[in-house]
Amino acid sequence: MEIKKNDLKIKCDIMGCKNLVNYSVSTSDNPRNNLNICESCLKELHKQFSKVVTPKSIKNIYQKGGLNEKNK
Numbered sequence: 001m002e003i004k005k006n007d008l009k010i011k012c013d014i015m016g017c018k019n020l021v022n023y024s025v026s027t028s029d030n031p032r033n034n035l036n037i038c039e040s041c042l043k044e045l046h047k048q049f050s051k052v053v054t055p056k057s058i059k060n061i062y063q064k065g066g067l068n069e070k071n072k
């Protein structure tokens with residue numbers, strides 16, 4: 001998955017949003033499947049992601065890394 005800056009003259013894919021697209025989130029090789037969103041929705045999504053992805057899960061990744069080191 002990749003997020004690219006985009007200035008397509010199409011509307012944001014987020015329901016209820018009437019802004020023009022600023023970014024495309026590519027999820028496959030077919031550009032038709034891209035999620036096209038505006039900057040304001042991208043920022044809002046980022047804000048919501050940071051609520052869901054807590055520092056605790058980052059700690060878990062480090063712990064898993066530690067276990068992998070022991071397994072070598």
Ligand SMILES: [Zn+2]
Pocket residue numbers: 012013014017018019037038039040041042
């Ligand atoms: Zn939007």
